[in-house]
Amino acid sequence: MRRTKEDAAKTREEVLAAAAEVFFENGVSGSSLDKIARRAGVTRGAIYWHFKDKAEVLTALHSEIRLPQEELVDHAIEHGHDDPLSLIEQASIEVVHILANDEQQQRIFAIMILGCEFTEDPSETAQRIITANAEMYEKLQKLIDMADRQGKLAPGWTVDTAARAFQCCMNGLFAEWLRSGKSFPVIDVGERLVRSVIGSIRQRAD
Amino acid sequence: MRRTKEDAAKTREEVLAAAAEVFFENGVSGSSLDKIARRAGVTRGAIYWHFKDKAEVLTALHSEIRLPQEELVDHAIEHGHDDPLSLIEQASIEVVHILANDEQQQRIFAIMILGCEFTEDPSETAQRIITANAEMYEKLQKLIDMADRQGKLAPGWTVDTAARAFQCCMNGLFAEWLRSGKSFPVIDVGERLVRSVIGSIRQRAD
DNA sequence: ATACAAACATACATGAATGATTGTAAATAT
DNA sequence: ATATTTACAATCATTCATGTATGTTTGTAT
Numbered sequence: 001m002r003r004t005k006e007d008a009a010k011t012r013e014e015v016l017a018a019a020a021e022v023f024f025e026n027g028v029s030g031s032s033l034d035k036i037a038r039r040a041g042v043t044r045g046a047i048y049w050h051f052k053d054k055a056e057v058l059t060a061l062h063s064e065i066r067l068p069q070e071e072l073v074d075h076a077i078e079h080g081h082d083d084p085l086s087l088i089e090q091a092s093i094e095v096v097h098i099l100a101n102d103e104q105q106q107r108i109f110a111i112m113i114l115g116c117e118f119t120e121d122p123s124e125t126a127q128r129i130i131t132a133n134a135e136m137y138e139k140l141q142k143l144i145d146m147a148d149r150q151g152k153l154a155p156g157w158t159v160d161t162a163a164r165a166f167q168c169c170m171n172g173l174f175a176e177w178l179r180s181g182k183s184f185p186v187i188d189v190g191e192r193l194v195r196s197v198i199g200s201i202r203q204r205a206d
Numbered sequence: 207m208r209r210t211k212e213d214a215a216k217t218r219e220e221v222l223a224a225a226a227e228v229f230f231e232n233g234v235s236g237s238s239l240d241k242i243a244r245r246a247g248v249t250r251g252a253i254y255w256h257f258k259d260k261a262e263v264l265t266a267l268h269s270e271i272r273l274p275q276e277e278l279v280d281h282a283i284e285h286g287h288d289d290p291l292s293l294i295e296q297a298s299i300e301v302v303h304i305l306a307n308d309e310q311q312q313r314i315f316a317i318m319i320l321g322c323e324f325t326e327d328p329s330e331t332a333q334r335i336i337t338a339n340a341e342m343y344e345k346l347q348k349l350i351d352m353a354d355r356q357g358k359l360a361p362g363w364t365v366d367t368a369a370r371a372f373q374c375c376m377n378g379l380f381a382e383w384l385r386s387g388k389s390f391p392v393i394d395v396g397e398r399l400v401r402s403v404i405g406s407i408r409q410r411a412d
Numbered sequence: 413a414t415a416c417a418a419a420c421a422t423a424c425a426t427g428a429a430t431g432a433t434t435g436t437a438a439a440t441a442t
Numbered sequence: 443a444t445a446t447t448t449a450c451a452a453t454c455a456t457t458c459a460t461g462t463a464t465g466t467t468t469g470t471a472t
Contacts, residue, residue: 004439008449029235032429045451048431130385157398164382164390165399172378176370179336184370192363193371196406197399210469214419238459251421254461 012050014040016064017104019057024107028058058111062132065108069095077142084143085152089198092170096190099174110178113171137167144201152203162201169197218256220246222270223310225263230313234264264317268338271314275301283348290349291358295404298376302396305380316384319377343373350407358409368407375403 018040022031033054037044051057069091076087099105112129140163148159173193177186224246228237239260243250257263275297287293305311318335346369354365379399383392 005448011449027235029233034429043451044430046449049449053431133385160390161395161398164395165379165402168378168382168395168399169375170378171382172374172376173371175381176374176377179339184366189367189370189374192367193374193403196371197402199406200402211418217419240459249421250460252419255419259461 011040011042011046015042015047015050016057016061020061020104020107020111023058023061023111028054028111033057061108062112062129065105065112069098073139073143077139077146081143081146082150083152084147084150085198085202088140088143088166089194092194093191095170096173096187096194100186106178106182109174113175114179133167133171137163140167147202154201154203157201166197166201169193214256217246217248217252221248221253221256222263222267226267226310226313226317229264229267229317234260234317239263267314268318268335271311271318273301273304275304279345279349283345283352287349287352288356289358290353290356291404291408294346294349294372295400298400299397302379302393302400306392312384312388315380319381320385339373339377343369346373353408360407360409363407372403372407375399 015036019031019036022036022039025031026035031054033044033047036057037047040046047057051060073087073091076084081087099109112132141159144153144162144166145159147153153159153162173186173190177184177189221242225237225242228242228245231237232241237260239250239253242263243253246252253263257266279293279297282290282293305315318338347365350359350368350372351365353359359365359368379392379396383390383395
């Protein structure tokens with residue numbers, strides 16, 4: 001038996017990795033803590049030591065995801081940018097590429113987007129996801145607002161409508177891809193989709 | 207007590223309506239048959255009389271949804287159409303309008319899109335949803351293929367890429383709208399989104 | 413009027429998942 | 443060297459949903 005702090009941290013990570021797999025395979029509420037424990041090579045006791053309950057395992061998984069693009073976007077929001085729509089376009093396409101190659105993040109994304117039981121009275125768990133989505137929306141909104149003030153929005157678009165439309169596309173893209181078992185080339189579809197929508201939001205320099 | 211055939215059919219409908227509500231509020235696997243029964247004003251016995259188990263309640267709910275646009279689209283696929291992309295555009299926008307006004311269909315849609323536990327080894331339940339989605343995709347594909355053979359696809363688009371991109375948008379739109387608690391005007395966002403994507407798929411007549 | 417079947421309600425048996433408790437070997441502090 | 447935590451494993455009691463079996467009332471056919 002091993003009990004050093006590093007080992008403890010290691011089993012914590014193993015539990016999280018196992019949880020990602022089991023959640024991904026069986027859905028969140030279809031996964032018992034015992035299944036996760038077995039997959040991680042421990043017992044439920046270990047899980048209950050590190051986490052309060054299943055919900056806390058989920059939120060721990062969620063907090064593991066951190067896209068490098070976020071810092072880029074945050075920087076642009078703070079310091080301004082001369083072509084916000086292009087920034088969105090580039091950053092989004094990069095995110096698609098990253099996600100297409102990182103299995104662990106795919107699983108977590110899938111669990112968050114698809115496997116989350118959704119309830120009208122939002123449970124602690126679902127609330128986290130809603131919050132995260134709202135934060136992403138706000139960032140989009142700020143960037144598009146920046147573009148608007150530069151007179152770069154095509155007629156007919158409002159800041160909110162454009163932000164929502166783009167958000168729907170991206171979430172829909174990942175959701176469909178993961179739900180379908182990665183049955184189509186996300187990168188191709190994603191790039192075209194992003195360019196289409198951004199293209200029609202952008203004021204054409206005719 | 208009432209036992210006539212019409213009354214039986216009525217309680218069957220009441221059970222389904224209750225199921226839609228309870229599933230919508232608590233998620234599918236968070237809803238016990240007892241909760242549904244109470245909401246419908248019956249006991250589980252009644253539910254087990256009409257349905258084999260919870261999965262069958264779900265599929266019964268699913269089979270209740272039948273959009274009038276489907277017949278229009280089917281007709282076009284069979285008999286041909288001189289502007290398939292416009293047909294997709296029109297039909298999709300109409301679907302958005304219908305959905306925006308029908309609470310029952312919104313709930314069912316929400317359950318199907320969001321509340322479905324997703325699993326790698328698809329359970330009987332999830333399989334139905336996947337199948338339904340695949341059917342919608344095939345129809346899209348056929349229509350876009352028709353447009354392609356008329357030389358109406360913009361350069362860079364393939365039939366599959368275009369069909370996937372559009373499907374992602376629509377599913378993403380409804381998913382986001384329902385998940386967010388209908389916090390934005392679907393009709394506005396939907397119309398702009400549909401026109402944007404179809405517009406960039408369509409060969410421009412410059 | 414009688415018999416049977418339809419349409420439920422009620423009661424129970426089962427199994428699974430949870431959470432709490434307890435036990436314990438090793439690590440760390442003193 | 444000893445005491446005390448740490449980091450788990452193992453066990454147990456409880457809850458809870460499910461499925462089934464059985465009871466009961468009413469419609470309906472003869």
